[in-house]
Amino acid sequence: MAATVVNPTRMELTRLKGKLRTAQRGHKLLKDKRDELMKQFLDVVRELRTLRAQVEQELMKVHSSFTVASALMSGPAMEQALMYPKQSVELSMTFRNVMSVNVPEYHYKTRTDDAGDIFPYGFAATSGELDGAVAALGEVFQSMLKLAETEKAMQLMAEEIEKTRRRVNALEYVVIPDTEESIRYITMKLDENDRSTTTRLMKVKDMILKESLEEKRAATAKALEEFGG
Amino acid sequence: MADYRIAVMGDKDSVLGFKALGLDVFPVESLDEARHTLHRIAKEDYAVVYLTEQLAAQMEADVNRYKDALTPAVILIPGKEGSLGMGMANIKKAVERAVGADIL
Numbered sequence: 001m002a003a004t005v006v007n008p009t010r011m012e013l014t015r016l017k018g019k020l021r022t023a024q025r026g027h028k029l030l031k032d033k034r035d036e037l038m039k040q041f042l043d044v045v046r047e048l049r050t051l052r053a054q055v056e057q058e059l060m061k062v063h064s065s066f067t068v069a070s071a072l073m074s075g076p077a078m079e080q081a082l083m084y085p086k087q088s089v090e091l092s093m094t095f096r097n098v099m100s101v102n103v104p105e106y107h108y109k110t111r112t113d114d115a116g117d118i119f120p121y122g123f124a125a126t127s128g129e130l131d132g133a134v135a136a137l138g139e140v141f142q143s144m145l146k147l148a149e150t151e152k153a154m155q156l157m158a159e160e161i162e163k164t165r166r167r168v169n170a171l172e173y174v175v176i177p178d179t180e181e182s183i184r185y186i187t188m189k190l191d192e193n194d195r196s197t198t199t200r201l202m203k204v205k206d207m208i209l210k211e212s213l214e215e216k217r218a219a220t221a222k223a224l225e226e227f228g229g
Numbered sequence: 230m231a232d233y234r235i236a237v238m239g240d241k242d243s244v245l246g247f248k249a250l251g252l253d254v255f256p257v258e259s260l261d262e263a264r265h266t267l268h269r270i271a272k273e274d275y276a277v278v279y280l281t282e283q284l285a286a287q288m289e290a291d292v293n294r295y296k297d298a299l300t301p302a303v304i305l306i307p308g309k310e311g312s313l314g315m316g317m318a319n320i321k322k323a324v325e326r327a328v329g330a331d332i333l
Contacts, residue, residue: 041327048320056312063309066246079245088251091233091276093300104299106276108235134249141250144306148277152302154323159297161327 006182008189016186020179027171034164037099041157048150055147058140065133072127081126082134101160103153106145233300236270238263239281243308247279257284264291267303275301281308282315 006012070078090109095102237247241256248254255270257263263284268291270278278301285292285305295303305316325331 038328045320045324049317052316052320056307056316059307060311062246063243063307066242067309070242082245082248089235091235093233093276102299104276104302106233133246137246138250141247144279144304145277148279148302148304151304151320152299154320155296155302156299158323158327165327165329 006186008186008193010190013183013186013190016179016183020176020183023171023175023179027168027176030164030168030171033099034161034168037101037157037161037164040098041154041161044150044154044157048147048154051143051147051150055140055143058136058143062133062137062140065129065136069127069129069133072129077126078130081130098153098157099160101153101156103156104149106149108145233274233276235277235279236275236301237279238266238270239279239284239306239308243281243283252279260284260287264288267291271295271298271301277301278303279306280304281306282313283308283310285315286313 006016073081092107092109094105094107096105097103235252236255237244237252238255238257240258244254244256253275255266257266267278267280267288278295280292280303282305285303292303292305295301305319307313307316321331
């Protein structure tokens with residue numbers, strides 16, 4: 001069904017044919033893009049699921065050791081111990097291009113290189129459980145950063161796949177069939193015009209012939225009459 | 230290349246430990262405060278915001294707003310009360326969004 005009215009002219013036909021070719025090529029390219037994105041997306045999702053399960057499990061362990069630590073120390077003392085961090089983290093971000101999706105990559109660097117520097121307090125006034133909890137958290141943090149990177153990549157890719165899928169469908173089910181329909185309509189209309197022109201010409205030729213025949217007959221009859229008379 | 234920071238949001242007990250690592254910690258008490266804080270730090274140069282699931286469960290719309298943005302990446306982590314399974318549910322949702330069906 002042609003949604004819009006088209007002029008049945010040769011120029012329009014050429015234009016539509018060009019449009020159809022472009023649409024078909026775009027459709028093929030987008031379909032390839034979608035398939036490849038989907039493949040990579042599923043890889044990312046699989047990685048993310050294991051990573052997330054691992055991080056959540058480890059974080060729960062850290063939480064429970066913090067709970068133990070806070071049971072052994074008074075709340076204000078613990079707060080005081082953690083209040084002024086010695087360590088600070090700086091994050092830089094670069095981008096990786098996955099099928100035209102810009103996916104962030106995080107690189108973090110700590111202010112000091114020593115891993116022991118995550119303890120912002122002296123060991124005298126705090127319990128050993130807190131040391132363990134902070135150290136464990138420091139380890140989980142590596143995985144957490146990887147988790148953030150992977151999860152953001154997944155979200156961005158999901159969005160891109162959704163967009164691409166819509167475009168592919170729009171081309172496949174709307175643009176291409178509509179254009180084909182318009183082309184068929186114009187072709188038929190032009191053929192119809194051709195046929196009607198041919199018939200009209202034949203009719204005109206018939207009329208002209210008939211007229212000249214009658215003229216000739218009349219002339220012959222007249223000549224005969226003159227000759228006979 | 231600009232330097233970014235990392236934020237951790239949640240109830241005080243869940244997020245206190247992150248302070249030792251040198252992350253920026255935002256302990257929040259109420260839902261309103263959490264929403265304001267999230268929107269405020271989203272405008273600043275934070276690349277990653279870790280948010281506890283307990284909070285995120287109550288402000289899903291605010292969290293979803295940053296899903297398609299490049300920064301910040303709002304990542305859910307279990308609070309000290311345990312995991313609500315929201316992180317995993319979000320993965321599932323994203324797969325459904327991309328593929329149109331849950332295929333995993």
